[in-house]
Amino acid sequence: MAMQASPSTFIPSRVKTSPLLFSTTNTTNTTSIKMMKKKKKSNLSTIKANSTLNETILVASPSPESSSSVVSHPTQPIMKRVTTDSLQYESGYLGAVPEKSPDFNDSTKNGDSPTLQSYLTNILTSKVYDVAIESPLQFATKLSQRLGTNIWLKREDMQPVFSFKLRGAYNMMAKLTREQLDRGVICSSAGNHAQGVALAARKLGCDAVIVMPVTTPEIKWKSVERLGATVVLKGDAYDEAQAHAKQRSELEGRTFIPPFDHPDVIVGQGTVGMEILRQADESLHAVFVPVGGGGLIAGVASYLKQVSPKVKIIGVEPADANALALSFHHGQRIMLEQVGGFADGVAVKVVGEETFRLCRELVDGVVLVSKDAICASIKDMFEETRSILEPAGALALAGAEAYCKFYGLKGENVVALTTGANMNFDRLRLVTELADVGRQREAVLATCIPEEPGSFKKFCELVGSKMNITEFKYRYDDREKEALVLYSVGLHTVCDLTAMVERMVSSKLKTKNLTSNALVKEHLRHLVVGSSLSKVPNERLFQFVFPERPGALMKFLDALSPRWNISLFHYRSQGETGANVLVGIQVLISELDEFHSRASSLGFDYTDETYTSLRDLLML
Numbered sequence: 001m002a003m004q005a006s007p008s009t010f011i012p013s014r015v016k017t018s019p020l021l022f023s024t025t026n027t028t029n030t031t032s033i034k035m036m037k038k039k040k041k042s043n044l045s046t047i048k049a050n051s052t053l054n055e056t057i058l059v060a061s062p063s064p065e066s067s068s069s070v071v072s073h074p075t076q077p078i079m080k081r082v083t084t085d086s087l088q089y090e091s092g093y094l095g096a097v098p099e100k101s102p103d104f105n106d107s108t109k110n111g112d113s114p115t116l117q118s119y120l121t122n123i124l125t126s127k128v129y130d131v132a133i134e135s136p137l138q139f140a141t142k143l144s145q146r147l148g149t150n151i152w153l154k155r156e157d158m159q160p161v162f163s164f165k166l167r168g169a170y171n172m173m174a175k176l177t178r179e180q181l182d183r184g185v186i187c188s189s190a191g192n193h194a195q196g197v198a199l200a201a202r203k204l205g206c207d208a209v210i211v212m213p214v215t216t217p218e219i220k221w222k223s224v225e226r227l228g229a230t231v232v233l234k235g236d237a238y239d240e241a242q243a244h245a246k247q248r249s250e251l252e253g254r255t256f257i258p259p260f261d262h263p264d265v266i267v268g269q270g271t272v273g274m275e276i277l278r279q280a281d282e283s284l285h286a287v288f289v290p291v292g293g294g295g296l297i298a299g300v301a302s303y304l305k306q307v308s309p310k311v312k313i314i315g316v317e318p319a320d321a322n323a324l325a326l327s328f329h330h331g332q333r334i335m336l337e338q339v340g341g342f343a344d345g346v347a348v349k350v351v352g353e354e355t356f357r358l359c360r361e362l363v364d365g366v367v368l369v370s371k372d373a374i375c376a377s378i379k380d381m382f383e384e385t386r387s388i389l390e391p392a393g394a395l396a397l398a399g400a401e402a403y404c405k406f407y408g409l410k411g412e413n414v415v416a417l418t419t420g421a422n423m424n425f426d427r428l429r430l431v432t433e434l435a436d437v438g439r440q441r442e443a444v445l446a447t448c449i450p451e452e453p454g455s456f457k458k459f460c461e462l463v464g465s466k467m468n469i470t471e472f473k474y475r476y477d478d479r480e481k482e483a484l485v486l487y488s489v490g491l492h493t494v495c496d497l498t499a500m501v502e503r504m505v506s507s508k509l510k511t512k513n514l515t516s517n518a519l520v521k522e523h524l525r526h527l528v529v530g531s532s533l534s535k536v537p538n539e540r541l542f543q544f545v546f547p548e549r550p551g552a553l554m555k556f557l558d559a560l561s562p563r564w565n566i567s568l569f570h571y572r573s574q575g576e577t578g579a580n581v582l583v584g585i586q587v588l589i590s591e592l593d594e595f596h597s598r599a600s601s602l603g604f605d606y607t608d609e610t611y612t613s614l615r616d617l618l619m620l
């Protein structure tokens with residue numbers, strides 16, 4: 001829970017530090033380390049590693065999407081809990097470069113882990129083509145023209161169940177004996193793995209039980225049922241579904257099929273790497289792979305780094321689901337305190353044990369991307385191919401584009417794995433909204449205008465004819481001399497935007513560009529804000545992550561109301577794992593301890609946004 005922060009400091013020793021210059025900033029409750037790195041093209045960019053929140057040490061426990069590995073290692077590492085914001089760097093930068101483990105080639109320390117050679121052999125002889133297609137490697141014409149480098153799309157979204165996941169599931173299941181197949185298989189998943197297992201089971205003529213959380217949307221469990229599997233809805237969250245699946249696997253003798261942390265699953269996913277090398281005519285600079293638990297990247301890297309070692313293998317993670325980057329950074333697997341659910345296919349708190357062992361040795365680093373950039377890539381893909389990717393499916397494309405821009409890459413060949421198209425249709429609204437922001441075609445701003453006749457007209461004149469206002473929110477407040485206007489403009493160039501802000505400021509209209517602020521994009525831009533928003537006595541703002549299940553709102557209200565007055569409430573569904581809710585509550589400072597104790601008892605993640613948001617953003 002993000003609220004238990006007791007500040008601690010760490011030096012990001014595992015981040016490649018050689019070209020970086022450190023400077024340390026101390027404030028009362030945070031210590032952050034800022035690193036400046038020179039870009040190839042000589043302009044500077046800032047990379048931030050901060051440690052404002054605590055790192056709790058605890059003994060390894062299972063991740064939401066991880067499952068027991070068949071690989072036994074002599075010692076279980078101690079697992080730290082860390083927050084996603086403890087390692088952030090600029091989009092496109094190749095960060096979290098791993099230090100190789102000295103134990104990798106030491107057979108006495110690797111238990112019964114398979115060798116790299118055996119991964120290669122097993123990928124070459126895999127039977128995935130009983131169910132999977134050799135997906136096309138397609139040239140992205142428009143994107144390549146825009147970036148000046150050749151972008152190739154490995155179209156795993158064209159697989160029979162619209163994602164690559166059937167490769168790993170089938171490869172593992174095809175190795176089961178007839179007796180094991182007759183006892184059936186079981187897995188837990190709310191996403192693409194479920195469909196992969198169901199399809200593989202149908203092909204192999206075996207019975208499959210798929211345990212999904214009760215919150216799984218009907219469209220998802222129905223498509224699994226349609227493939228002939230038995231769906232069991234169990235538990236509010238993934239962990240409970242997984243516990244149930246494992247229990248049933250023991251009781252009924254069913255084989256548990258893990259989503260990523262198993263050598264046979266990794267081998268199945270590795271066939272993607274084999275195809276890329278077969279299909280690419282020219283030499284490749286890099287292959288960008290989306291990372292959840294790490295099964296796909298471990299498999300792809302196992303093949304490519306042995307057959308074509310010069311090709312960079314770059315993992316891509318959402319900035320708020322960076323478990324692999326943080327594991328590289330700490331030199332061991334870590335557990336994320338909380339994970340962003342927008343790209344639900346990769347919303348994993350702990351990467352796999354075997355996947356981490358391989359990735360640490362074979363992966364070149366991790367690029368982090370924002371939700372906006374993912375949405376922009378979904379739009380790019382649509383414009384290029386008329387296909388709609390799910391967020392995790394567009395992740396690698398977003399990473400590839402950010403990397404090419406950051407390093408000014410020209411004329412190289414770059415592959416992005418487009419891994420899934422199981423898009424929840426309801427999510428498209430949010431995607432279209434954020435896509436233009438992600439491509440910097442829209443900016444979100446706030447300006448203070450005087451509460452007097454004619455000021456709105458003057459404001460519009462200052463916006464100017466070049467800029468198109470796409471959204472405008474204003475509410476009269478008779479207690480104030482100034483009104484706060486929240487608005488968005490469609491951009492032509494960044495210079496146009498800068499010129500507009502300068503026009504506002506020179507006319508004494510305080511203006512702030514809020515485009516990169518998630519709180520504004522997710523909540524405030526949907527509220528009619530007046531300056532009164534910051535004038536409610538004792539109002540504190542919190543962002544809660546509500547689990548998407550019936551009764552969550554009542555549970556919240558039971559804990560906090562009527563003890564305190566709720567002065568603002570904005571709910572916005574983001575994905576399957578949780579909804580972001582912005583809540584204003586009137587709490588006296590003397591009541592804060594009691595408030596936090598009641599809020600913590602809910603078990604919902606929450607952050608206090610009072611100072612970061614209202615004071616900093618809206619009091620212009």
Ligand SMILES: Cc1ncc(COP(=O)(O)O)c(C=O)c1O
Pocket residue numbers: 163165191192193259260269290291292293294295296297345346390392393419420421
């Ligand atoms: C569409 C999509 N992309 C990427 C991934 C990440 O794969 P892995 O967990 O093997 O890293 C997943 C995982 O389910 C997925 O569904």
